[in-house]
Amino acid sequence: MMQMLFATLVTLGLLITFHEFGHFWVARKCGVKVLRFSIGFGKPLIQWTDKQGTEYAIAMIPLGGYVKMLDERESEVSSSELDQAFNRKPVLQRIAVVAAGPIANFLLAIVLYSLVFGLGSTVVKPVIGEVPVESIAAKAGLKAGQVITRVDGKSVQDWTQVQLALVRRIGESGVLTITATQGEGWTTEHTLTLDRWQEGVKDPDPFGSLGIHPKRLAVPAVIDQVLENSAALKAGLQSGDLIKSIDGSLIGDWRELVEIVKSSPGKALVLDVDRNGQLISITLTPDAKDGDKGKIIGFMGVMPKAVSWPEEYLVEVEYGVFGALLKGMQKTWDMSVLTLESIWKMLGGLISIENISGPITIAKVAGDSVSYGLVPFLSFLAYVSVSLGVLNMLPIPVLDGGHLVYYLIELARGKPLSQSVQELGLRLGVALIGSLMIFAVFNDISRWFIGS
Known part of the structure; x- marks a missing residue:
């Protein structure tokens, strides 16, 4: 329990701090006066003020944060400070300040993924352990003992990469191509036919539904x-x-x-x-x-008793500093695209909305990833950072993406939308995000405590 609590606080604290620091740093660079930088909501546990008059706080409820800037729309501003007000800044500067939060999350993800690749690891090859008769995989000719090397033409080295490649095809029809090897260099290509595969399924099972079961390490009952x-x-x-x-x-x-x-x-x-x-x-x-x-x-x-995989099932994965950075950037891009595709499929009903997760699931997975070691925890942090960046860029009023839409419209029109229109959008955005949060928490409770 303490491990899960620690992992959750580290996860939320780090990701929220980076996100809000992005807003804060760019605001300062654009000459905007920052009144308050808070990590968390509610009563402050710690607070202090710097020489520029910015108040910093760490509050009781660690489920978010905010950067409060000088703004005539929120309070009266003295004439001597009008040039420091956010609403008085050119629209391009306001766009930069708002976009800086999600960008900070993407940069953090690149750093974390680069660390993961830079540390190197030993991974288990994606060796097929079992292919049930009459399954999609069996009909395509896949057999136990084969090693999967490519999915839809993309190279894979372990089961995690195979799973990510399969997840991108959930809800789709058409063909899925898997390249596999067996023995000394005997390579075969297999075409699996998909028909609205796993569409609308809660907690989809990419492997089981295709009939591809990973080879398991037999651990004696000692x-x-x-x-x-x-x-x-x-x-x-x-x-x-x-x-x-x-x-x-x-x-x-x-x-x-x-x-x-x-x-x-x-x-x-x-x-x-x-x-x-x-x-x-x-x-x-x-x-x-x-x-x-x-x-x-x-x-x-x-x-x-601990049992190790035989050498023939293992692959040493190592990258230099530059290679790790490139892989970190590629991984961040891939996960961003995957997140957007998942959201799009969810809106289209191809993925069940019951797969939306909330803070309880984040806490559970954070605790589990810490217990697995440093690399899994860093990978989890990077993934959540990508998700936070993508979600905040969605064009929903109240999120950073919604504000960006307002400013882009202002840039195109030469004048901002009326205050009443912006406030209406804000109310709708709050209602939508609030409803999604309630639904996510309900899913968490159903998933972890009630059952389905």
């Missing part, structure tokens, strides 16, 4: 660590124990063990255990624990 005060400790399980069967059913690997235990909260299970070559019988009653979507699951409190 206990490495027994947690304190756990059901396993109370039952007498020890490090090094190999679980052979549960209630007479043979256990093939760790995944099978986990599935049986999860589905048996509070139910006594009889385990056949190999301990130092001797077969013993142990009765264990898994603890009941809250799982995803409000479901109660069983928990025994053990950790498996």
Whole structure:
């Protein structure tokens, strides 16, 4: 819980600060007086004022921030400060100030993705583990053991890249081309036929719906660590124990063990255990624990022995400084396009609006990504930064993109829209964004606490 809270505060704090600093820095460069720079809303926890009269604050509710500038439309401005008022600045300067926030998010994403690529990593090749009979993939000739090298002509190195390439085709009809290798350089191209693929599906499953199941690493059901005060400790399980069967059913690997235990909260299970070559019988009653979507699951409190992928399944990915920067820019562009395509498909009904996520999902994923390590957390930060930049550029009054539309119209007409028209747009924008936020939180609650 503390890890999730820490990760959430770091995520929101960093992204909001960069966004608002973009507005702040360009406003200062354009000679606009900044009255207040706040991270968060509500009562300030910390605040101070600089020599230029700008008040800085960190407030209680970390779900946003704002930069308040001198503006005649909001308060009376003395004649000596009129040249510092935002509304008195040329329209191009106002455009620059407003656009600076989202641009800061895109720049941050480039830096973060460049760090990810610069650090280098070892990834698992996208090896197909199973292709069910009569699936779309099977009809296209894909087989277990093949390594996917290209999707729609684009090179892929791991399952994450394959998934991103597939996600871009959700809701579409036509053909999907997958290039795969098997053995020594034997390359084949496979054409998968899509018919409104995964259209309107909540939580779409690109792999399962096509019939492409990634190869899984078989982890033996050998206990490495027994947690304190756990059901396993109370039952007498020890490090090094190999679980052979549960209630007479043979256990093939760790995944099978986990599935049986999860589905048996509070139910006594009889385990056949190999301990130092001797077969013993142990009765264990898994603890009941809250799982995803409000479901109660069983928990025994053990950790498996670490198992590494064989070398032939691994790829070392390394880039120099310049190469990492180029990859960071390309990744930021790709994720921006993917986000826009997803929004467009959602508006067209090709993607279910039930996939909209809110702050609870961000908190959950932030906590999970931290537990996976530095690179996954940096990747998550970069992705959310891209999303924040794209969403703020949407032409909706109250967002930066809405203000940009007003200023572009002013640039074209030679005069601004009337105050009444701008205020009407603002009210509609607030209503729309407010409704989306409520819907996103409802989706979060449904996804993580209630279930569907």
